[in-house]
Amino acid sequence: MPAPTLSDKRWSIDLEKRIQEAHTEDPQVYARRYAFNPESNKEFFVIDTPPPYPSGTWHIGAVAQYSMIDVIARSQRLLGKEVYFPWGVDRNGINIEFTVEKNTKRKMKTYDRAEFLEMCKTTIEEFTQAMRKTARRVGLSCDYDREYLTDSPEYRTVTQSIFIELFKKGAIIEDLRPNIYDPVEGTTIADAEVERLPRRTKLIDVQWTCDDGTEIVISTTRPELICACGVVVVHPDDERYSHLVGKRIQLPMPVDGRETSVEIKTHPSVKSDFGSGVLMVCSFGDQNDVAVFRELGLTPFQAINLEGRMTELAGPFAGQTVLEARAAAIEHLESEGRLVNVVEREQEIPVSERGKNPVEIILLKEWYVRQTHTQDRIKEHADAMEFHPPRNKQFLIDWMDNISIDWPISRRRWYHTEIPIWYCDDEDKIIVPPTGMYVQPWCESPPEGSQVLDRSSREVLGDFSEMEKDLGTIVGEEKVFDTWMDSSNSNLFVSGYLNHPDVFEKAFPTALRPQGKEIVRTWLYYTLLKSTLLLDQPGFKHVWIDGLGMDPWGRKMSKSLGNGIDADSVLECGAGGRTGSWKVKGPDKTVSLRANKIGSECFRLWKACDAQVGDDFHINPEEIEKKYFGVLTKLFNVARFASQFEVPDDLDTCPDGLAVEDEWILSEFQATMETVQKAWANLDIYTATQALKTFGTGVLPSHYLEMVKSRLYDEDTNAAWTLHRVVRDFMSAFTPVCPFFTHHVSSTIYDASAVDVDAFPQQAHPEVAMGTEKGDALRALSSTLQTFNGDTWGYKKEQGISLNQPVSGVEIPKSLEAFTAILTRMHSLE
RNA sequence: GGGUCUGUGGUCUAGUGGUUAUGACACCGCCCUUACACGGCGUUGAUCGAGGGUUCAAAUCCCUCCAGACCCA
The missing domain is CATH 3.90.740.10 (Valyl/Leucyl/Isoleucyl-tRNA synthetase, editing domain)
Structure with a gap:
């Protein structure tokens, strides 16, 4: 018998890391796999990835959520869609200003503005690097080459242009109103x-x-x-x-x-x-x-x-x-x-x-986005979108019911997108830049192509270049936008708004908004507000709202509670033989948690299997390892076992003369695959993963493999075809959850990576599909078959006979008549 | 104080009116069996948060209360 082509004895974190590193080594290979191709004829599936805010360490709960977004991205590729899974980083905002102030022990407003901005930029870039690394380590199949930064001129241009567009439409107003004000931060x-x-x-x-x-x-x-x-x-x-x-x-x-x-x-x-x-x-x-x-x-x-x-x-x-x-x-x-x-x-x-x-x-004169007048319209658009899970839509509705004032969007801060306005001497006219241009009015003059508008009627009065001499002194706006003003454009930006009109037409409404439930009232709400005001359309086809990652006792993880778990410590746990240990403050005492190996694949598998979308989930590294590492070991060994038998040349054509047990496992497998395919289409990670796990660790190894072992050793080509076909297609269907694992197995045994599969596997043997008489009859025997095997193993044990010893006096049930020969051989019945 | 959501063996989980409540992990017991002891098989273990109601029938529908999470005042 040939040695298994899958040579490693078992799945390990070191193996996982090697695969992961090789996976991102060649940028061209990576891009061919995961980059978005706007020229594609396939249906677009654009994901409005939440751009993470770099702040040093990445919260383990957030990494868990991102890994599930990746599962969705990969499953949609598997279903044949042209997926755009963008990688963006949210870098505007007061947090980074605080960090710089803290590091230098000096208040922002004591700096020169330009100097301070430069310091923010340098600091946030360091944090961003660490984040990119973690994203790759956990297997996020983002289009990193198209990385967007919300503090880049490109992104800020879109924010500014949308602002001007909304202003001209009358959706943005300037007014003297009571505002909530932070006197310390000004x-x-x-x-x-x-x-x-x-x-x-x-x-x-x-x-x-x-x-x-x-x-x-x-x-x-x-x-x-x-x-x-x-x-x-x-x-x-x-x-x-x-x-x-x-x-x-x-x-x-x-x-x-x-x-x-x-x-x-x-x-x-x-x-x-x-x-x-x-x-x-x-x-x-x-x-x-x-x-x-x-x-x-x-x-x-x-x-x-x-x-x-x-x-x-x-x-x-x-x-x-x-x-x-x-x-x-x-x-x-x-x-x-x-x-x-x-x-x-x-x-x-x-x-x-x-x-x-x-x-x-x-009381301050500020800029506002009008929102109180359009709540009913947003609700109508919300009704057109599919929420996952549906109940989490309620968070949005509740927040909308509480809105009574317009949204103040101007801020007296610095590291944000500038409000693109210049004011004229007479206070009746303002100047705005042309669409598609990023401006910094606090230090620049209006660029070529700027327009002069009436400040209250919003009417275009003419070109700035022609009117300049009559306008007197011009003063640039010093204020900036609320960061949500940027964030709420993310779906427009990634779908190509302004920059790629032809893509936008095909990509909008954006296919998916995945996010945590804690920012429904900000990110989701403001995005929908924008889509409504700007385009009068729903922003998304699907909204996927996940729960929060909590500590092992169900409490929010926070620095002050001392119950946080660092993402990298979990992903690196087991690498180079190093185990992981975490000291976590519990409600009563500090608990020490230990694990030998977790890594990205086990971590992803855990999140996919252990919690339904929308529920808060408890993160306990010990449990992640105990419950799910064994699943990987099992699946690896099934594949390793299969890999010692020759792979038939033509895995795609079902051979004649399959044995009844081959047809039976194919009928079971096809039923599983049907569930999986439907679940992937519904963004239902839990159901898909459970179905695969149940099949791959249960009926396949325990019953089918045991049954056909002897045939395989006898070089029965039909048994080998069935096993390889099942293993190959299983890896394809499972690749969204464990991409490195399935990539390694499939490319080693079948010379074709599961991550490249761009169509859900076809039925191996349509004669035994769901709803066929033959298939249903075979599946009806499954429980009898499993019970019979269990009983026989139990009987041998009772009799003190080892499992490979012959046994007499065991009756095969009438309904399993067709399996008589194979069962007799499997259990050595006499 | 109000709203929304959640509450199923030790832990996690399936189950939206109908057999004996699903599965996983843990526990305990047995087994080295030519893929896997990081494995296999089996046994324990749940008055489905509490109480009340509707129904022939409730984990499931209704009410009250309790606990947790998120949001709001």
């Missing part, structure tokens, strides 16, 4: 960037005096904002105060440049049972204040400036920070005898997601 932020943290705050009761001398108590946590108080309100049904409504009440704090009293009015948002039931409404303590000001038509006061300090409105407290002013206000009220009571309590206060700084609401 920038506006959006609703979606606010989070809440518990803090201890003082709730103080302050005595106010009405013009008629009545004294009432008002509770507040923000006494420093009394100077911005526009009205005092009570609930319309609150009889305690009905006699005061319409009267004026004195502000208990000194103010400058405004009236010293306000009117008492009614408003239904007041909670009568909170404190005294009287509320002071300031511009702007919180979102409710904003709403009341708007509803009552009041003119807001500006109490806090852009540096987070009190304005002149605060009289003697002007110039103090918010916190200083608050302490001073309490002191002042106490000395005036107006401080009735102070209670310390825990309160959730809004802070900025990135800087964790308490945010203020400040």
Whole structure:
């Protein structure tokens, strides 16, 4: 008997690494396999890969999600689609600015702008390198040659051009509105960037005096904002105060440049049972204040400036920070005898997601994307898209139901895409660059081809070059865009919008948006908003929303909890004989986890098999190895066993005279393959992988291989044909999950890599397909056959006979009559 | 405080009204059998989060509560 062509004794991480490295060695081979060919006649399948944000280490949960996106990419190639699996890196944003500030211990705004941008660029490039390496290691079959960076001129051009397009359409407006503002970082932020943290705050009761001398108590946590108080309100049904409504009440704090009293009015948002039931409404303590000001038509006061300090409105407290002013206000009220009571309590206060700084609401002139008018339309488009799993669509609907204000998109930061606008002296005209050009208005003049627009009507007034001399001094916009303004163009960008119109026509709506559920309210929502405003179309055909990677106890992984697991440590576990160990802080104590070998293939197999899409998944390296490495070992050994028998010249044509057991396993295999093909088409990774695993580790080795072993040793060509055909097609169908594994097996034994297969394997033996009389009859025997084998093994064991010894007294069931000869030989029945 | 989702042996998981609730890992027991002991076979082990309801029949539908996750106020 010839030696197995699959020479390694077993599947190992070192073997895996060798294959992986060889896989990416030749750029031409790689490109032929995985690059997107826009000329192709095949159906396009464009994936709007979430561009990762490089921040040093890559979260293991995110790597798990990306590996599943790769499974989808590869399975679509297997189904014959022209897949574009882009590799993008999201590099704009406040995070990298923070990193540079931290590294140099110097605030951004103390730098020269150009110098600071250069430092951000250098730093983020280092992080990006590490990420590219991990992406290749885990087998992401991205088109790396077409890598896009969201901070590149190319990408930023698209963001700027889309902005101008939307502005001309009236979907973007400029307005003076209350904005959520981070005074520490000095920038506006959006609703979606606010989070809440518990803090201890003082709730103080302050005595106010009405013009008629009545004294009432008002509770507040923000006494420093009394100077911005526009009205005092009570609930319309609150009889305690009905006699005061319409009267004026004195502000208990000194103010400058405004009236010293306000009117008492009614408003239904007041909670009568909170404190005294009287509320002071300031511009702007919180979102409710904003709403009341708007509803009552009041003119807001500006109490806090852009540096987070009190304005002149605060009289003697002007110039103090918010916190200083608050302490001073309490002191002042106490000395005036107006401080009735102070209670310390825990309160959730809004802070900025990135800087964790308490945010203020400040009146600012900013740019907005209009969104409140178009929610119904977005919903209609959302209904046209297929969600995986369907229930996760609810995250989007919930968020949309909560939207009440437009999206502020301008930011007072630097390492972001610039707002492409110049302002003219008269404040009525603005200048925008031509489509397809990246501009930096803070340091450049308008380029050739720029247009002059009316600032409010958005009408094109003429060419900049012709009007230049009459425009006076021109000032470039210094503000930049919210990073989501860039990110929400990703599907347009990868589908060819602006740059490749002919591709775009075929590629849009983008086939797939895969993402985590935690960014539905930002990335998914903003993308759909853009598709609706710009093109009035659904952004995607499929939206695939995965759960989050959690620690082994089901908690979110975070630096502060100390329960994180580094992706590379899992992928490298077992390489060079080095085992992996992780110290993870559990709820009670720190637990030490160990594993001998995991690697990318086992890791991918685990994620594909262990959790349905959309569910949060627990990441425990010990379990990944225990549950799934054995599967690889098993499949490898089946292939290795097969590899010692000669491969028939023509694997594609089914030979005549197959034995009944050959036809039986082919009927089982075809049923499995049918399930797998449907599952791949439905982006259902779990079902496809489970079906393959069950077949490949169960019925194939335990029953078929045992049955035909003797025939194989006797060089029976039909048995060899059946086994090789099954193994070859199995590897093709399994290649999306374990590409390196199947590549190695298939190219070694069959001289053709499974990763190159671009059509789902045809039925080996159509006569026994699903729904055929013969096939169904054979499959109906499967459980009897397996039970009989099990019983016979059990009986031998009971009798103390080893499995290869002859045994007598075993009856073959009538229904298995056709298998009599092979079963007799298999079990040495007498 | 509100919304959404989730809750099945020790762990993970299948199962959207109908036999005895699926499978994997772990545990325990047996077995070196010419691919594989990083293997094979088998045995234990679940009142399906708790309680109530609808039904001839509930893990599955409804209600209440509890726990977790995500989001919001």
